[in-house]
Amino acid sequence: MQGALNTGDTAWLLVCCALVLMMTPALALFYGGMVRRKNLLSTLTLSYIFMALAGVQWVLYGYSLAFGVDIGGIIGGLNYLGFHGVGALPNPAYAKTIPQGLFAAFQMMFAVITPALITGAFVERVRFKSFLIFSLIWMTLVYDPLAHWVWGQGGWLREMGVLDFAGGTVVHIAAGYSALAFALVIGPRKGYGKTPMEPHNIPLTVLGAGLLWVGWFGFNAGSALAANGVAVNALLTTNTSAAAAGLVWMVLGWLDGRPSTLGIATGMVVGLAAVTPASGFVTPMTAMLIGAVAAVICYYAIRFRQNRNLDESMDVWACHGMASTWGMIATGLFATVAVNAAGANGLFFGNPKQLAVQFLAVIVTMVFTFGATYVIAKVLDMSIGLRVTTMEEEVGLDISAHGERAYSSLG
Amino acid sequence: MLKKIEAIIREDKLSDVKEALREIGIVGLNVFEIRGHGRQGGITLAGRSGSYQVDMLPKMQVNVILSEQNLDEVLGIILDAAYTGEAGDGLIFVYPVDEAIRIRTRERGHEAVMYPGDIDERKGRGTG
Numbered sequence: 001m002q003g004a005l006n007t008g009d010t011a012w013l014l015v016c017c018a019l020v021l022m023m024t025p026a027l028a029l030f031y032g033g034m035v036r037r038k039n040l041l042s043t044l045t046l047s048y049i050f051m052a053l054a055g056v057q058w059v060l061y062g063y064s065l066a067f068g069v070d071i072g073g074i075i076g077g078l079n080y081l082g083f084h085g086v087g088a089l090p091n092p093a094y095a096k097t098i099p100q101g102l103f104a105a106f107q108m109m110f111a112v113i114t115p116a117l118i119t120g121a122f123v124e125r126v127r128f129k130s131f132l133i134f135s136l137i138w139m140t141l142v143y144d145p146l147a148h149w150v151w152g153q154g155g156w157l158r159e160m161g162v163l164d165f166a167g168g169t170v171v172h173i174a175a176g177y178s179a180l181a182f183a184l185v186i187g188p189r190k191g192y193g194k195t196p197m198e199p200h201n202i203p204l205t206v207l208g209a210g211l212l213w214v215g216w217f218g219f220n221a222g223s224a225l226a227a228n229g230v231a232v233n234a235l236l237t238t239n240t241s242a243a244a245a246g247l248v249w250m251v252l253g254w255l256d257g258r259p260s261t262l263g264i265a266t267g268m269v270v271g272l273a274a275v276t277p278a279s280g281f282v283t284p285m286t287a288m289l290i291g292a293v294a295a296v297i298c299y300y301a302i303r304f305r306q307n308r309n310l311d312e313s314m315d316v317w318a319c320h321g322m323a324s325t326w327g328m329i330a331t332g333l334f335a336t337v338a339v340n341a342a343g344a345n346g347l348f349f350g351n352p353k354q355l356a357v358q359f360l361a362v363i364v365t366m367v368f369t370f371g372a373t374y375v376i377a378k379v380l381d382m383s384i385g386l387r388v389t390t391m392e393e394e395v396g397l398d399i400s401a402h403g404e405r406a407y408s409s410l411g
Numbered sequence: 412m413l414k415k416i417e418a419i420i421r422e423d424k425l426s427d428v429k430e431a432l433r434e435i436g437i438v439g440l441n442v443f444e445i446r447g448h449g450r451q452g453g454i455t456l457a458g459r460s461g462s463y464q465v466d467m468l469p470k471m472q473v474n475v476i477l478s479e480q481n482l483d484e485v486l487g488i489i490l491d492a493a494y495t496g497e498a499g500d501g502l503i504f505v506y507p508v509d510e511a512i513r514i515r516t517r518e519r520g521h522e523a524v525m526y527p528g529d530i531d532e533r534k535g536r537g538t539g
Contacts, residue, residue, distance in 0.1 A: 260457035
C-alpha cells in the first residue's frame with residue numbers, strides 16, 4: 001500500500017483536524033453563555049479539559065482500543081499503544097490515501113469533543129475531581145468500545161453494515177443518552193424550577209454555535225477521509241440541514257412568542273447534529289428535510305424534558321441525542337448509492353433491511369451508553385460523590401472549584 | 412435644605428429623564444443599574460423552546476441632589492418623562508440630605524452642589 005498517499009486528501013484531512021479541534025472551544029462558548037456568570041469558567045473548563053485529557057488518553061491507548069486489531073468484534077487490541085506503528089503509512093482498513101497518523105489524529109478530535117458534549121448535563125454543580133475520574137472511565141469503557149463497534153475494522157455493528165457517516169451514534173446519541181443518565185443521577189441544580197436560571201451571555205452561545213457550524217464542515221466532510229465528491233456532498237448536506245433547522249426553529253419560537261436568538265442558534269446546531277450520520281449518504285434535498293424535521297423533534301423534546309422538571313441543563317439529550325436518533329433513522333430511509341457508492345440504499349431506494357440495521361444501531365447505542373453511564377455515575381456518586389456542597393454551588397464553581405472568576409467586579 | 416431624589420425608572424426612559432432634567436438646569440446627577448421588581452412582578456423572555464419568566468428586572472436608579480425649593484418642579488419633570496402608564500414605570504423616593512461636600516474645593520452644603528448655569532443660577536437665586 002506504500003506509495004498510495006494522495007497529497008490532496010492528506011492536505012484536506014490536515015485542515016479538517018484543525019476544524020474539528022475548534023469545535024471543542026466552540027462548544028465551551030456555546031454552553032458557557034447559557035450558564036450563570038458564576039459558573040462560566042467552570043463550564044468552559046469542563047469542555048476545554050478534554051483537549052488535554054483525551055489528547056493524552058487517545059495517544060496512550062484510546063486509539064488502540066477503538067481502531068486496533070479486532071478482538072471478537074467488541075474491542076480493538078493493544079497493538080497501537082502509544083501510537084506504536086501509527087505514522088506516515090496509510091492503514092488501508094480505514095483510509096487508503098492518507099497516513100494512518102492523520103486518520104488517528106482526525107479521530108482524536110472526535111474523542112475530544114464527544115465527552116465534552118456530555119458536560120452540558122451537569123454544569124454548575126459537578127465536582128471537578130469526580131468529573132475527571134468519570135470522564136476517563138467513560139472514554140475508556142464507553143467511547144472507545146463504541147467507536148470500535150461502529151467504525152473499527154471487525155467491529156460488530158460495522159460488519160452488520162450500519163451507516164453512520166460522521167458519528168450519529170458514536171458521538172451524538174452516545175453523548176445525548178449519557179447526558180440523560182448522568183443528569184438523572186446527579187439531580188437538578190439547587191433552585192431549579194423555582195428560580196429562573198437565565199443564560200448569562202447569549203452572545204457567547206451564538207458565537208459558539210457559529211464556530212460549531214464552521215467546524216462541522218471538517219467533522220462531516222472530513223469523514224469522507226478524502227478530498228472527493230462524497231466530501232463535497234457531505235459539506236452541502238451539512239450546510240443545508242443546519243439552514244433548514246435554523247429556519248424551522250425560528251418559526252416554532254415565533255409561534256410561541258418571539259423568534260429567540262438563542263433558539264435560532266440552537267436550531268442550527270440541531271440541524272448539524274441530525275445530518276451527521278446521513279451527510280455522506282443522502283442528497284442535499286433530503287438533508288433539508290432531515291434538518292426541518294429535526295428542529296420540530298428537538299424543539300418539543302426540550303419541552304418534554306422541561307415538563308418533567310428534569311435538569312439536563314444544556315439539553316444534550318433533547319438536541320444531540322434526539323437529532324441524531326432521527327438522523328440515523330433518516331439515513332436508513334433516504335440513503336442512496338447514487339450519492340456514495342461505498343454506502344448503501346435505504347428503504348425508499350428499495351432496501352428495507354438498511355432501516356432495520358439503523359434501528360438496531362440506535363437502540364444498541366442508547367441502551368449501552370445510557371446503561372453504562374448510569375452505572376459509572378451511580379458508583380462514583382455513592383463512593384466519592386458527584387456533586388459539590390450546597391455552599392460551593394451557591395458561591396459558584398468558578399470561585400469554589402477553580403479559585404478565579406470570569407468577570408472582575410471592579411477594574 | 413438639600414434633598415436627594417432616588418428615581419427608579421425604566422431603562423429605556425433614562426435618556427428622556429436625563430434630557431428633561433438638563434433642560435431645566437439639573438446639571439449633576441448619577442445613575443445606578445439595578446435589579447428588582449415591584450407590583451409588575453416580572454417579565455417573560457423567549458427561551459430555547461417557548462418562554463420563561465424572569466422576576467428580577469433591570470431598572471435604572473437616577474440620583475439627584477437639589478435644593479428643596481426646586482423639589483416639586485423636578486419631581487414633576489421626572490414623573491412626566493418616565494411615564495408610560497404601564498406596570499413597571501417605577502417609583503420615586505425623596506430623602507433629606509444632612510451634608511454635601513465638594514472634594515476639590517471643600518465647599519459645603521448648597522455651595523457644594525451648585526454649578527454654573529444650573530437651575531438656581533438661572534432663576535437668579537443665591538445660596539438657599
